[in-house]
Amino acid sequence: MSSILEPGITFINKELKGKNIDRIDRRLKNLKDIFFDKTALEKMDPETVVYEVESYFPVEHDIEGGLFYGITYIHPGTVGNEYFMTKGHFHKIRNRGEFYCTLQGEGMLILMDENRNTWAEKMYPGSIHYIKGNTAHRTANTGNTILSFSAFWPSDAGHDYATISEQGFSKILVQRQGKPELISR
């Protein structure tokens, strides 16, 4: 499977040189918990790449005071009528916030507070999203091209994936008559 994360870096400053730059992809086989329509999922190739992330970790994980940076590329596609999307997470240190800035494509940022109230914000090139602490976040590609966005988050934030993989978000984003719609599960 070819990756869009071919070395694309044009410049990094000395603070990043020799530091950890990580590239991962997440495929359907890694995302079994998150999609609603399991019958549709079973009919698809488990090796299908849903999204890729390039992350820059200039300091150790869980160290207070640093910042991490990443670019996420979500491929276009659906599982049943649910858009390709990220796993989604709360931060392990719940009150840590994050910025997302959309670079290309169309999408929705799905947000859920700790009382399970879920809402969504439209993502388009140039849109800036401040995700406040205590808020789970997931992004979905609602267009026909790659959705890419940059993210900036505190180095001690960590990821709590378990809460979302066990309980999900209270709403899912589906395609209805060609348009995204956030509906209760």
Ligand SMILES: O=P(O)(O)OC[C@H]1O[C@](O)(CO)[C@@H](O)[C@@H]1O
């Ligand atoms: O971590 P997930 O839920 O797979 O989503 C990927 C995105 O979220 C981050 O983990 C940051 O919160 C980034 O690495 C990336 O932008």
Ligand SMILES: [Fe+2]
């Ligand atoms: Fe995050």
